[in-house]
Amino acid sequence: MELFTPDFGLVFWMFLAFIILFAILAKWGWPVILKNIDERADKIDKGVEYAQEARAQLDSARADAQKYIEEAQIKQAEMLRDAAKMKSQIIEEAKNEAAKEAQKVMDAAKVSIEQSRKEAELQFRNEVSKFSLEIAEKMVRNQLSNDKAQTELVNKMLDEIEKN
Amino acid sequence: MNRQRNIILTAILALVMLLPNFAKASGSNEEGGINVKEILFHHLGDGYGWEVPFSHTYRIPLPVIVRAEDGSWHCFSSARLTKHEEVVNPETGEIHTETIPEIVSIEKEKDGKKVTYQFVLAEFSKHKDKVVQLFPISDSEEAKVKSQAAAQEDKVVDGYVGVDGTYYREYKPYDISITKNVLALLIATVIVTAIAMSLVRYYRRKGDKAPRKGMGFWEMLIEFIYDGVIKSTLHDKAKKYASFLMTCFFFIFIMNLLGLIVIFPGGANLTGNIAITLVLAVMVFVVVNVNGTKHYWKEIFWPDVPLFLKFPIPIMQFIEIFGIFTKPAALCVRLFANMMGGHMIVITLTLIIFIFAMFGAAIAGASAVVSVLFSLFMLAIDVLVSFIQAYVFTLLATIFISMSDVDEHHELHKEAEIIDNIKEIR
Numbered sequence: 001m002e003l004f005t006p007d008f009g010l011v012f013w014m015f016l017a018f019i020i021l022f023a024i025l026a027k028w029g030w031p032v033i034l035k036n037i038d039e040r041a042d043k044i045d046k047g048v049e050y051a052q053e054a055r056a057q058l059d060s061a062r063a064d065a066q067k068y069i070e071e072a073q074i075k076q077a078e079m080l081r082d083a084a085k086m087k088s089q090i091i092e093e094a095k096n097e098a099a100k101e102a103q104k105v106m107d108a109a110k111v112s113i114e115q116s117r118k119e120a121e122l123q124f125r126n127e128v129s130k131f132s133l134e135i136a137e138k139m140v141r142n143q144l145s146n147d148k149a150q151t152e153l154v155n156k157m158l159d160e161i162e163k164n
Numbered sequence: 165m166n167r168q169r170n171i172i173l174t175a176i177l178a179l180v181m182l183l184p185n186f187a188k189a190s191g192s193n194e195e196g197g198i199n200v201k202e203i204l205f206h207h208l209g210d211g212y213g214w215e216v217p218f219s220h221t222y223r224i225p226l227p228v229i230v231r232a233e234d235g236s237w238h239c240f241s242s243a244r245l246t247k248h249e250e251v252v253n254p255e256t257g258e259i260h261t262e263t264i265p266e267i268v269s270i271e272k273e274k275d276g277k278k279v280t281y282q283f284v285l286a287e288f289s290k291h292k293d294k295v296v297q298l299f300p301i302s303d304s305e306e307a308k309v310k311s312q313a314a315a316q317e318d319k320v321v322d323g324y325v326g327v328d329g330t331y332y333r334e335y336k337p338y339d340i341s342i343t344k345n346v347l348a349l350l351i352a353t354v355i356v357t358a359i360a361m362s363l364v365r366y367y368r369r370k371g372d373k374a375p376r377k378g379m380g381f382w383e384m385l386i387e388f389i390y391d392g393v394i395k396s397t398l399h400d401k402a403k404k405y406a407s408f409l410m411t412c413f414f415f416i417f418i419m420n421l422l423g424l425i426v427i428f429p430g431g432a433n434l435t436g437n438i439a440i441t442l443v444l445a446v447m448v449f450v451v452v453n454v455n456g457t458k459h460y461w462k463e464i465f466w467p468d469v470p471l472f473l474k475f476p477i478p479i480m481q482f483i484e485i486f487g488i489f490t491k492p493a494a495l496c497v498r499l500f501a502n503m504m505g506g507h508m509i510v511i512t513l514t515l516i517i518f519i520f521a522m523f524g525a526a527i528a529g530a531s532a533v534v535s536v537l538f539s540l541f542m543l544a545i546d547v548l549v550s551f552i553q554a555y556v557f558t559l560l561a562t563i564f565i566s567m568s569d570v571d572e573h574h575e576l577h578k579e580a581e582i583i584d585n586i587k588e589i590r
Contacts, residue, residue, distance in 0.1 A: 003208060003504070006439035009339045010210065013346040014443040017353045021415060026407035029360035030386075034406060036367040037387055043372055 198518050207511050208433050208504060210345045212242035212285065212295065217427050221248050221261045224428070226347060230337040232281050232297050236272065242341070244268045245285045245295065267298065267327060283337075288319045288326030291336050296325055298332040306331050348432035349440070352419045359414065389413050389558060397562045397585065398569075405565055408451055412444060413558040420503060420550030424543060435553070436504030438496070445496035448561045453488065456568040464488065491564050495557055502553050506546040513539045559585065 139153070213223025225243035232238060247266040252259050265285040272279055282298040289296060301309070301324075309331045313319045319326060325334035342350075359382050366375050375383055394409050395402040419434040434440055464484040467474065474480045513535045520531040563582050 003205065004438055006442050007210060007339075007437075009341055009343065010345050010349075010437060010439035011443055012340050013342075013349055014440050017349050018411070018415065018443060018447060021353045021356060022408065022411045024357055025360050025411050029357070029364060030407045030410045032364045032367065033360065033383070033386060034390060034403075036372075037383065037390075040372045040374065 198515070200512075200515055200519065203515060204508065204511055208436060208507055209293070210343045210432075210437070211293070212245055212341060212343055214344045214347065214428060215431070221263055226342045226344065228283075228295055228339075228341040230283060230295055230297070230339050230341065232337055233335045234274070234279075236274065236281070238270055238272075238281060238283070240268055240270065240283075245283075265327060282332075284325065284327050284332075286325045286334065288313070289324070289334055290320060290322055291325075291334070294336065295339060295341065297335040297337050298325065298327070299335065301331065301333050345432050345434055345437060345440075348422055348430070348434050349419070351429055352415065352422055352434065355418050355422075356411075356414045359418075385414075385417075386410065389555075393555070393559050393562050397559075397566045397581065401566075401569060405451070405562070405569075408447075409558050409562055409565075412447070412561060413554050416444070416499065416557055417551060417554035420554060421547070423503065423507065424546055424550065433504065433507050435499055436507050438500045441496040441500040444499070444557070445492040448495060448564065449489075449492040451561075452492070452564045452568045455565065457570055459570055460568045491560075495560055499553055499557055502549060506542070506549055510539050510542050510546065513542060 136157075211223070212228055213225055215223055223242070223246075225241045227239055228242050228245065229237065229239045245266060245268060246263045248261050249264055250259050251262045265287055268283045270281045270283070272281065283295050284298055286292055286294055286296045309321050309324050312321045313324075313326065313331065321331070323334065324331050326332075363375065363379055363383060363386075366379055374380065389410060390402070390406060394406050398405060416435060419440070422430040423432060423434050423436065425431060465481055467480050467484060469480050516535040517528060517532045521528045563585060566582065
């Protein structure tokens, strides 16, 4: 049976072919391929990890942003409220101030009016007294041509003054 | 679409109808049909030329390299080993070409003298279908040999070869010819190298980009074997043996697949040849035993069994040493038998056509359809078997290595794993 007896030539060539194939592939073939596959697998693993991390970061960033927005909104509302408050306060103060100022001005005006009134009164009194004296002088000059009339007039005037 | 299918179907039917004629033409050269056994063994075995389709006579010539009895090496084309002769069939008048062995004479100068070396493809000899060296013998010796040959049924006399009715003394030379199997082997080597190197080149060019399509398939296979078989069994030692085991796997796988292709680059029954599997098994044997640790050898020469099993009569030692050899032997025979069996079934199924050709056209036509369908089915299964056998060979080799290159404290853990692995195979 030729099939069951190994042929010398074929054994020889097979041995040679296998050794050569093994030598070539063990040096330049398999280690390079396996190293590459391993490295790539590592890289893919890392990539997936990185992507997951990135996603987690993105999620947290999104949450952060939401938080900031909410905070900002609260702050904004607060600020608006404050501003409104401040506005009314300022207006109030301004009003008060204005009222005070007006009061002051009015008081001053009153004082000055009073003063001028007094001055005017004084002046007027002086004028009146001057005029009255002049009148009186004139009348007195006229009437005082006779003594009787003079005394009569003086009495009359004194009466008048007394009446006042 | 429908019309196309009809045309194809008609063509196939027409071919089926024609088949019996082909079968008759090629099958009934000799009276009483064909020699199934011879055809079977011819296709399973090796040859000095490579058959081509549609020709019974022409073979792709390959170099024959032999070492003659006096130690000189000779190389010549295998085409010189045969000549073609046209033979007329006396009954039908048909002409067909027969292939007849021819003596190759080579003249060479040796020590100043001319020496003629004669080689022939032996027919009536112990070394049938091998190249042998011829030496003419004296008439008296020839007469003796002839009378001996006449007594034998197969006309074979030990130490002599019959060519065209004349007997010569034969010498079986060391024969390292590039035969069909050797060439197929070299082609397989080139293909495996090309696959691995194309991947290496791809990595060098494209860095970490994963290859697609063809190369992606090979890479997937590499990863499958490395991660699934080698790494899962050998763990941290995987790197050390990966090259050897991967070479084994891909060499076997490619050889298996090449054997399934019917025409030129394939068709050689490589892994179904015991020489190939023997060398592979010897390689595994060497790798396993060279890397055997102290613990491995201790298990062989002083295993953990009751004393009476190993002391006065070394029963266990005998079994263990026997086991060292049977493990690779099983590898060798398993691959050989599986692949040869596959080829044998396909060839036999094909031969059914020619066997049934005797019974007339109708039966032959029907058997042709059946046999082609079955052959196709078997070939498809053989593709699967090609992979499985390469896988099993690698897996078992890995397991043998893991059993020999073992550290004591890992052992229990490993054994459990090996048992798991074996269960998976079954």
